[in-house]
Amino acid sequence: MSAAPEPKVYGWCPGALRPMMSGDGLVVRVRAPLGKLSVTQARGVARLSQEFGNGLLDISARANLQMRGIREDGHAELIEALRDLGLIDPDARAEARRNVLLAPFWATGDDTHAIATDLSAALTAAADLTLPGKFGFAVDCGAAPVLQDTAADIRVERIGEALILRADGSETGLPVTRESAVAEALALARWFLKQGGAPEGRGRMRRLIARRGPPAAYAATMATTSFTAKPGAVPAGTLAALEFGQMPAATLADLADHGAIRLTPWRALLVEGAASLPPLPGLILDATDPRLQVIACTGAPGCLQALSSTRDLARDLAPHVPAGTKLHISGCAKGCACPGAAALTLTATAQDDFSLIRHGTAADQPLKTHLSADALRAAPELLTEGS
Ligand code: SF4
Incomplete structure (x- = not known):
């Protein structure tokens, strides 16, 4: 085959x-x-x-x-x-540059809202700045960070009363204020380019930091933390x-x-x-809904690269996924919906033909191959047996 x-x-x-x-x-x-x-x-x-x-x-x-x-x-x-x-x-380049994600629990006029507003305007105006297409900024200045698990290249976060600007992939950052954060964030983006972070227009901060570390002044330690969003009442709604x-x-x-x-x-x-x-x-409004444990990309027929459909199978397998475990179903090895590792991944390798990967990405070495959707529906224990 x-x-x-x-x-x-x-x-x-x-x-x-x-x-x-x-x-x-x-x-x-x-x-x-x-x-x-x-x-x-x-x-x-x-x-x-x-x-x-x-x-x-x-x-x-x-x-x-x-x-x-x-x-x-x-x-x-x-x-x-x-x-x-x-x-x-105003144009496609400004649209691409204004890649600013802000912690959704902001209140009007707080640090997250103010810095994200100013940063968006500064990026729109910075016509000379050509960053890689996926390069982005996270403004995450609530009491505790909530975006550290979300992809971003430059982050503004809070430690106690202080704000820290951090290059993704580094555990240390530069103390900034609400007033200085935007200029320093743009300076860090320009440093990334100057250091050769984007050869041929592609590249991410994390890769550059792994190679050469952050700028010398970025010495303030920032603790990392994980955040899981659950449906229900939150401060802003x-x-x-x-x-x-x-x-x-x-x-x-x-x-x-x-x-x-x-x-x-x-x-x-x-x-x-x-x-x-x-x-x-x-909509999923119940924090215990099993579909929250399943990630499935568009799959066929919505994606041109998909080798099989994904979401009907995801819906059917959701109730059988062990509590606290994530199942990722991917229409091909690209793994768009979950670029990182998941406890369980089913990757389509042909029409109605899936490989099972444990604790890996959609492109990793499979433990089992040639599983059809019907076989998985009939015996969902195939996902976990032998583990
Ligand atoms: S993982 Fe593959 S099939 Fe799924 S959306 Fe991405 S490219 Fe399409």
Whole structure:
């Protein structure tokens, strides 16, 4: 039997102005300013998703909203409508540069909100700064960091009363203030480029730091911590998880009746000021729902590279995943939905043909091969037996 084809690596992320073709049409990624959709914007995006696309919306691991199934001949008109909603950058390069993720529990005027606002404006204006497509900033200045498990290259975090600027991959950083954080963050981005962090336009901070360490002045120690988001009440409103990070556009429109929407990197939305939310298609409101333990990429037919479908199997296997264990189902070895290791991974190697990997990524050496979806449904213990 021939080996599964090597997945294609693009090295850049789709935006609204630079969409990517997928199996179900264009993917148009909306980078909402400060990761927030006002009620009007949320209703507008929901309507446009139905008008120009297939009515499905994804939330990405960088808290962007992806409109799926957009018709190529409708893209220009869609962009103008999104521009009218205040959701489009001046040009594609500014859109790519303004890659700022902020901890979703911010309050207006606090350090996270103020620094993310200023950093977004500074990046939009920094026309001479050409960073790799996936290079991003995390502004995470709440009482304790919540974004350390989320990919970012430059981080602003808090230790007690102090703010620390940190290069991803380093345990030490530079003490900054609310006033100095943005200039220092841009200086660190320029240092990354000067040090050769992006040969041929690609590269990540973590790789550079592993090679040569942070700048000498970055000596303040920052403790690392892990954060798991759970559906339910949070200080700024209510958090609702999305099944596999996707929802129908009608759900977004209905959620907007309850408040403005903050996008999070945890396949979840925060509805500002909402004390509770009604059950709506695609939402997970119960923190014990087994689907929260399963990660599944788009798979077939939505992704051109997918070798098999993923989400129906994920739904069926979810109740059988042991508590506290993550199952990742990937339509190919690229592992988009979970780039890191998971306790259990099923990687499609052909149509309805999966390999099982334990404690690894979708591309790692499998423990078992040639498992069909029906065999797994009939005997979910195949996932864990022998472990
Ligand atoms: S991992 Fe999934 S979404 Fe990513 S390229 Fe492969 S099939 Fe497509």
